[in-house]
Amino acid sequence: MGFVINIIDDDDDDGGGGNEEGEDNDDQKHVEDDNEEIDGRGELGERNNTSFTSVLNSTAQNLRCIASYAAKPELIFTPLIETHIQTAVICAKKLGIQLRFRSGGHDYEGMSYTSVMDPPYVVVDLAKLRRIDVDVEDGSVWVEAGATVGELYYRVAEKSKTLGVPAGLCMSLGIGGHITGGAYGSMMRKYGLGADNALDAKIIDATGRILDRKGMGEDVFWAIRGGGGGSFGVIVSWKLKLVAVPETVTVFNVAKTLEQGATKILYRWQQVADKLDDNLFIRVLIQSSNVPNTTQRTISTTYNALFLGDVNTLQETMKQSFPELGLTKEDCFEMSWLESALFIAGYPRTVPTTVLLAGKPAFLNYFKAKSDFVTNPIPEEGLEGIWERFLEEESPLMIWNPYGGMMSRISESSTPFPHRNGILFKIQYVSSWMNPEKKAMNMHVDWIRKLYDYMTQYVSMSPRQAYVNYRDLDLGMNDKNGDDTSFAKASSWGTKYFKDNFNRLVQIKSEFDPDNFFKHEQSIPVLPIKSKSQGFKRVKKNKCKKGRKVIHH
Secondary structure (H helix, E strand, O other): EEEEEEEHHHHHHOOOOOOOOOOOOOOOOOOOOOEEEEEOOOOOOOOHHHHHHHHOOOOOHHHHHOOOOOOOOOOOEEOOOOHHOOOOOOOOHHHHOOEEHHHHOOOOOOOOOOOOOOOOOEEEOOOOOOEEEEEOOOOOOEOOOOOEHHHHHHHHHHHOOEEEOOOOOEEEHHHHHHHOOOOOOOHHHHHOOHHHHHHEEEEEOOOOOOOOOHHHHHHHHHHHHOOOOOOOOEEEEEEEEEEEEEEEHHHHHHHHEEEHHHHHHHHHHHHHHHHHOEEEEEEEEEEEEEEEOOOOEEEEEEEEEEEEEEEEEEEHHHHHHOOHHHHHHHHEEEOOHHHHHHHHHOOOOOOOOHHHHHOOEEEOOEEEOOOEEEEEOOOOHHHHHHHHOOOOOOOEEEEEHHHHHHHHHOOOOOOOOOOOOOOOOEEEEEEEOOOOHHHHHHHHHHHHHHHHHHHHHOOOOOOOOOOOOOOOOOOOOOOOOOOOHHHHHHHHHHHHHHHHHHHHHHHHHHHOOOOOOOOOOOOOOOOOOOOOOOOOOOOOOOEOOOOOEEEOO
């Protein structure tokens, strides 16, 4: 059975539940009270109920994860205020129900709304929590978990043309989960990651408390800034630092095919991309395409760039550092920082910036993705091997994202995100398709796994690093039955995502969530000495006493 919960609130509470200092105040931080009761009466709806399906699909970014063969939640809960989330956590823990938390639905394996584990689960959909409070004088912004990157950028630009946020490139990303994985974007070489610029947060722990940075402590605040979502608690909101941006920035797209010397130019890009001016970010989008006026396929490399400055300064910088690209003034466009976010995300220049308030992606497809980090340039013969494999696939994509700059000056241990000094660039591999059949999925997934195997010789090793926000269950996962996973087993993916920081994450998790309530396929495990067994059972029409919220199934 599947159904949607709507909460009826009998008071006018508009959010709250915790004080700014994070003091342990039970009246403010707990939903529980001896005079309150949660009533679980109502009707059950089938999973194919129109409301259930529309809510489930509303922010699911990967069609593969909502296909007919994908697992569905027992129910979906959409909180309207913070205390509703507290209620959900307290009741779920009492009833032994596994929870998944979705802010924007961008988890690459759909772990915020689907599951490949055995226990039944409930989705807590944070889409209604989208408040954004910009404080120009303080140089910061509080943003709730369900707000998107695009909404955040728009609201900041509304208040100031010379302030921005160093966060993602995809405008429909939910801020809640985005920052937990690191959050890279086109200003990362100038200012670092979104997680590097997080000043505070509100998180709901396994006991239902709302904690700010002071309340959760520096260890937990360290862990949630790059340690991945769904392991420590429910992120309610983030306080992020605003950074300086010029009133006018410059962008460009320059495409080079194999016939135009793409291989040699890309080899050169690998040698210079991490050493360019910190104000210059040039990523490369690599796809297959058709040679004009023929049926012959080729490889197209598109250099997609943001420069925090004017076009004349950019021209001089490129002539000195990367003349091989042949950038001309006609290739460049000056615009505001907000407009540049749309440009980098691939929107046509005619699209107004108000599209960012829609909070929706431009398109959806079925896809499988993987990631790598590169520490030495891939030789030309290695690139040619990639081209051969690309031409075998229907719709392949690689995105090469440059590092260096501020990324090389921040310590590996400053946050759980360890991919810092020595990284030339990150690779994102994507295979996408539109055929809903499982056979099609298997074919495309097999292709990307073979490409990943081929790339082993050219990427980081011991460990072979991966980006946690490009979640990849091929790297390993927790026990399917929902039992606690051993540290040794979890290290198979934990060290790839976090390197030596994984050890500290496990220690913090074991202290902060010793019952391992917050878990999913690749959540941080607890140490055995701290773990208590916790079974999961199917949702029943039980009454969870205490709490005045009425839950309608």
